Amino acid sequence: MAYPAPYLHAMQYRVGLAVLCLLIVLPAWGQPELLRNPADGPEPMKRYTTARTDTPPVIDGDLSDPAWETVDWGSGFTQLQPHDGAKPTQETKFKILYDDHHLYIGYRCYDTHPDSIVSRMSRRDGFAGDWIEINIDSYHDKRTAFSFTASVSGVKGDEFVTNDGQNWDTSWDPIWTTRSQIDDEGWTCEVAIPLSQLRYSGEEEQVWGIQFTRRDFRNESRSVWRYVPRNAGYWVSGFGELHGLRGLQAKRQVEIQPYVLAQLETFKKEPGNPFADGSDGNVAVGVDGKIGLTSDITLDFTVNPDFGQVEADPSALTLDGFQIFFNERRPFFIENRGLFSYNISNSTAGGPYDIDNLFYSRRIGARPHRFVGSDPGSGFYSDQPEFTTILGAAKVSGKTKSGLSLGVMEAVTGREHATINVSGEESREVVEPQTNYFVGRVSQDFNEGSTIIGGIFTHVGRKIDDPSLEFLHKSALSGGIDVIHRWKDKAWQFHARFVTSRVAGTAEAIRTTQTAFEHAFTRPGADHLDYDPTVTELIGHGGNISIGERKGEFNFQTGVTWRSPKLELNDIGFMRNSDEINYYYWMGFRENDPVGKFRSYSINYNHWWRWDFGGNNLFRAFNVNMNGNLKNHWNFGTGVTYENLDISNNWLRGGPSYRRPSGVAHWFWVNSDGRKVVSAFVNVVQAYGFENKVHYHSLNTDLRIQPSDALNLSFGPSWTRTNRDDQYVTSRRDLFDQPVYILGEVIQETLGITFRVNYNITPDLTIQYYGQPFISRGTYSNFNFVLDPLAKDFDQRVAFFAEDQVSYEDETYSIDTNRDGQIDYTFGDPDFNFVQFRSNLVARWEYIPGSEIFVVWTQGNTFFGRPEDGLIGSLTDNIFSDALRNTFLVKFTYRFLNR
DSSP: OOOOOOOOBOGGGHHHHHHHHHHHSOOOOOOOOBSSOGGGOSOSOOEEEOEEOSSOOOSSSOTTSGGGGGSOOBOOOEEEESSTTBOOSSOEEEEEEEOSSEEEEEEEEEOSOGGGOOOOOOSTTOOOSSEEEEEEETTOOSSOEEEEEEETTSOEEEEEEEGGGTEEETTOOOOOEEEEEEETTEEEEEEEEEGGGSOOOOOSEEEEEEEEEEEETTTTEEEESSOOOTTSSOSGGGOEEEEEEESOOOOOOEEEEEEEEEEEEEOOOOTTOTTOSSEEEEEEEEEEEEEESSSSEEEEEEESOOOTTSOOOOOOOOSSOOOOOOOOOOHHHHTTHHHHOOBSOOOSSOOGGGGOBSOOGGGTTOOOSSOOOOBGGGTEEEEOOSSOOEEEEEEEEEEOTTSEEEEEEEEEEOOEEEEEEETTEEEEEEEEOEEEEEEEEEEEEETTTTEEEEEEEEEEEEEOOSGGGTTSOSEEEEEEEEEEEEETTTTEEEEEEEEEEEEEOOHHHHHHHHTSTTTOTTOTTOTTOOOOTTOSEEEEEEEEEEEEEOSSSEEEEEEEEEEOTTOOOTTTSBOOOSSEEEEEEEEEEEEOSOBTTEEEEEEEEEEEEEEOTTOOEEEEEEEEEEEEEETTSOEEEEEEEEEEEEEESSTTSSSOOEEOOOEEEEEEEEEOOTTSSEEEEEEEEEEEETTSOEEEEEEEEEEEEEEETTEEEEEEEEEEEEEEEEEEEEEEEOTTSOEEEEEEEEEEEEEEEEEEEEEEEETTEEEEEEEEEEEEEEEEEEEEEESOTTOSSHHHHEEEOOGGGEEEETTEEEEOTTOSSOOOEEEEOOOEEEEEEEEEEEEEEEEETTEEEEEEEEEEEEEEOOTTSOHHHHHHHHTTSTTOEEEEEEEEEOOEEOO
């Protein structure tokens, strides 16, 4: 399981926050005797000496094999949680062997009540129940490690650890073996890790960094082999050492995994539509592979990749105009994603800008940019591809002994067409050009990872040979350089990133970018923006500079992050907005040892400011919050945010800057003891605008049931209601050809219910179900228009249409501004009722390590109901409507690999 991420530290606030903490919590009592004082730092270096074996042990969880008698036990664990530095709640020992092909670990996990050991199963990387884990820094760079977690139930967990323990990537899925047994002393476990799954040098005699962590689920405690205090601010650089490795031949990993897939899709037959005859089927083949170019560098490739077993994205609907970020779920792009990720900022204070990244893999294979719709009334039908075909992709990644990290990825997507049928005559229209995506990432460690210098380069090249696609960039480049420096025993950290971008294409393409939601170069009153409809390229810049201290109980971070008006990353990256300069500050106090009724708690303070590049102050907010872990293993959090300025350059969709009502938001969440058969999570959020023009309420819940170690279920309803008087509707031109920005009072209610069922027949044979019915309904009234967009008084910012100025007929509103009986302009009814259902049922069998069979049933439905219908009634009536689509597939993979 991932070690808790280190936190930041601020000396100047010690006294004030300490007094506050004393007022909140009771004095500590009953503290156990410490083996190690956290204030003294890590214990002296610990070493374990392994030995080569010619007769490897049988991996069955039984430690009686003669091979184990050739090495000594390693022991001497120290508790990390809940009592930092105390004796462990249960004792643990281990042994390590190796041969030419594998590293073998044997564990003896003592337990004073073996009949109470929790053998809870889960998905891979679920980390449920009792488990034991080894972290291996085979590079011995004191920054990166490979983590292998073996649960008593036989479920595997594996993570790639980077940045000295700050990042844990569960997407890494190596091939290895584990077996365990329960006996009258506790439980035992054996692990065999192929050396081909690790990266190490070719030296005759090697030293690796190692660390062990054990979870005692019943007492919810952690203990580690080499003690590193929880507030140390580092992890990998505090590992112990593994000696005795001699004559290891560096393994070049070779894994080839072909697949065969059969798929059938059923849907409603549409009379007259030649593309909707009720069913569609196909058979596909493809291949994935890994080839070790050297012992340090690996080539991953995929040809005609399939992602049919991937869980569907959650339903979402937003009215603010910003893009919705979806997490990557496709295996090829998930693996090693931490190496290619390049967030411009990563602030502890948090903010919408933290999501901006130079590489957003969801751009590859996304929906085609051009859409050709159907018009059944005129006999016009189109068959539009849902996604762009990925012809092939490859990436080279790894890290050398010298601390050089390298990542190169390239993917090619095909030219896509929509098939058109007009009165029986078929033709094709291009909707997406052939496109090449490239990402290159490099970084170099210095001084055992205390200083890191790196860079990234991305490029998108489109083969645009059709006039209908000239609204797209022909090429898009971005790049960045970054520096991380840590000092004073790695407690302090300075982080700087500078990025730049260049997009090029026709004048039409660059006009489209300049007037896009994220840029709005034609925004009235923005004199600092330079709109030019004739240019064929844009060059922008952005970055982040931060400093903080993260060691000890008091932590802090402060920084500034910016996006220039011409920065554009959305061809291969994700950029929420441009023309912003954001300043952030965070400080916190964390007590990791039990105090009073708390196992641990934290108190935090944040504030944020924002300006645009014209020097206009757009946003100011302040926040305080507290999070606590109680001794009964319940968790809770609460906080309040006070916002006293909120001016948006995007609210009027290309119109002038608009002052939105400021307000206050508060929240409370509680999570019951997750070790129990039944546990629950509840989160309540409420926000109010000071002018009584905005009200927001949300309730998120999750009920989790564990009827047996093999079966777990969850049921998570979530509900939100937003009522605001100045929701943007549209813009029109008045009698004098001046823009009119129309707003309205909206009441939006959203209800989603997420179901999950996981049944683990064995650790290698699982059945998983995911389902989410979702509805979002919005009704508009009290339409108004903008008078003075920056006025402090709401009644001066907008004016409401009188009843005799507005008429409604055939889902259209008509406006007669001067009441002369003539319609000045119209706009469509903005009311909506969006219903969606997404689900998939996946049976997965890993019949031999790395080779799998998937049987999948996916259901999906998107429906637009009547806004006047009730929320619950509309949802239940429409989620299983005639528009429901069913997809059935069977996928067979076989992995060929070297030893």
